[in-house]
Amino acid sequence: MFDLKDVTFKSDGKHPKTLLDDITVSFPTGAFSAIVGHNGSGKSTLLKLLARKNKPASGDITLDRAALAGHGTRDFARKVAYLPQNPVVPPHLSVRELVAFGRYPWRGAFGRYRTEDHAMIDRAMEMTHVTEFSDRLVASLSGGERQRVWLSMLLAQDAPVLLLDEPTSALDVGHQRDILHLIATLKDDIGLTVIAVLHDIDMVGRFADHILALRGGRTCWQGDAQNFMRGDILRDIFQTEIDVIAVPGSTRFVSYVA
């Protein structure tokens, strides 16, 4: 889906800092890719490059083998849905009105919302369990509830690619599991491609198919979940005393800090 070749990114200003250096990676179609790394390793920056919020200093990024910059704004919005880390919370919109904006790329400024649009909105709200908040103001919800509403909007957008910047950072463990489980299921059912920045190593090990680890703006490791959950690799990525133990009665591993 997304292919990056020798991508670098520099910050603005008089003394540009290289935030991403020489990233070459190919995010597989129809898979759940996770981007991990320590704070300031360039995870969000990379995701913003994919979402076209940042422009690379050099290198090529392609989406469906076409240059990223070549897509029109509406066209791109129909293909790629992006959830930033701290989306602006509109003070006056109700949950349903916000989720309905997911249909904007398809209907534009003047197009009438048809029955299938409303069905899509309802389904997205049901999947993320926000139907009960439907008529409440987004601003009145808690952080975790808001996060589910945003996700709901992204699902209503009906794009084949989801870019999620820490989509579960404000969720309790139950909702984290629910949301990631939902994303994983959607990926299997309708073939979504998901690229997410995630912090929780165990959730990554449980749900991700493909993992890209960054350290100091460089690719530090990439591979699948099986190989990711290994003490030496985690120690290398996060530079801290961390190890894994086997889950009894399973082939999986979970992490713990020493």
Place this chain on the structure above:
Amino acid sequence: MSPTAHLNMKRVFPRTPTILLGVLGLCCTGVLIADFWPFLQRGLAGQVILSPDETDFDQILFHYSTLPRLAMAFLCGAGLALAGAAIQTVLRNPLASPTTLGVGAGVEFALTIFILIAPASFAMFQEAFALAGGMIALGAVYLIAAKRGNATLWLILAGMIVNLLLQSGTQVLLLFNEQYLQSVFMWGAGDLAQNGWDATLFILPRVAIGMIAVLALSRPLDLLALGDDTASSLGAKVTILRLLILGFAVFITASVISAAGMIGFVGLAVPAALRIAGLTRSRDLMIYSVFTGGFALLFIDFMVRQFNGLGGDILPTGAATALFGAPFIILILRKARIMPGQQSDDQHSDQQIISKTGLSILLTVTLIVGVVFSLFTSLDGNGFAVLGWTSPWGDSSFDILTGRAERTFAAMICGAALAVSGTLIQRVGRNPLASPEITGVSSATALAIIIALAIFGVGQRADLMLIGAFGGIISLIVLLALCRKFTHAPHYMLLNGLALTAILGAIVRIVLTRSGTQTSMLLSWLAGTTYFTNMDEVMIVAGVTGVLLIVAIALRRPLELASLGTDQSVSLGLGISTFQFAMMLVAAILAAAATLLVGPLSFVGLMAPHLARVAGYRLAGGHLLGSVLIGVNVMMVAEWLARNMLYPQQLPTGLIAALIGTSYFLILAARKR
């Protein structure tokens, strides 16, 4: 990384202020040498200072005009800069100053009232009166902002509102007393021209007393910088201290303004610049402010004198200072990176979602009843007089009716145009405090119109309207360019407005001191009268407003989307920058059209959208309609009041609307925490 570097930089005693002061000092030495040169050549310098040769015209002129002017410039500059430094430190707000917080306007207003009304025997109370005016203005500003934890944004906004209101109040007073116009204006524009030592001897002891007092209090002032809680736990009587220092600062300001008129921006720019240059301790800051401010005004005044030459003062110093100073604050802000106070995003989170149909119908009914009432009823000297179709006046009643209709509709259309303009700016700028008046669009429009009218003699109202719209659009583009890189755009919006309003004020004063014939028309237009409108213009503006309102409502979906912020709007497929630009353009055209009809003053563009939002019109379409209804209603009421309140005197509609707007904000400030 960078914060540490920043801290390290501040530890060493900064050299920049010293260099700045040195350069200014050298400049002023140059000024002195230039002024003294003819006498130095002849070795008469000492003589001309102490006892001039009464037979030599040059010596007399120098001794009684140039020399006191130099002294005055230094004293005024020093006093204002010190007052500014003190106010900034006390309020812990780098944008506070005598001018931005309305002290100057308050003193000016009080003095104007005093000059016009008070009998000559009261002259001894003039100073107390000026002082009270300044304190009351500062108090009002402080009260509005204090409820919001003195957030910089609110302090500046409140200052702006109080400033505009008092200035227009002064202008209206002058309107009714045209015989004093020229002289009061000359004084109001900050005139340093002297014809003796009286004024200098008047302010010297006052400024000196004020300075000594403020400087003596500089150590406790440092304590205040730590915050109220820390300061009081260290044993400082915070409230008394604060009042004392503010009182002395206002005293200095009032003395300077009484003697020399409004001299803006020295009090803001000098201490702010010094602080950015690295002076943080209040005693250093104040001592440097005294000298830097004095030298700066001395130098500016010298430059101004070179322009003035023979034909009297073309460019009053105070107005010129504002011209120099206004762009400077934008620069300061870009350097200083002052973060605004806590912007509460969740302000309306407890708001209920309710249908606004009832309210809309009520507003419409009020509107219709109001229009009929306003057209047929008026107050004359004896009370209510109803104008009927079959009245004893016969045919003339129809003329009266058309005349009234013209003005009422003009006001209402302006209300609608400003409401739409304000709603668009608030929504697209995602800033509930933005409005055509606050962001300077109205000021820029007025500025363009005044320059075209007074300097280039453009007389056609249609041309003026185009020129005005052009001015408004340029200011918006400048604004957008300034705000582009900053997430905390509200600040820059306000500052743009502040700077443009200040420039407008300066130009207006300059123009008004010059042009005799058009002065009173310009004045009343600036205060927002509908007196000069005619039906054709009203129709044109109505057409433009109608079309643009429909366009805006048709675009309500992307307008709503814009409230999600740039990133999200683009993610959802809206080309936001083009859209924002187009909407701002629409807003500027509307503001310009309205400004041409009723002048730049009314706060409808700020108030109507705000009120509509508070009343519960949430979504873009409803918000537009709601604020139009509110705006039209407010302007209708304002226009009726303006026509009838002081019958047969006519007050400017814009001023009444501004009064309503200011009271609204005062109530809002008093009620909401």
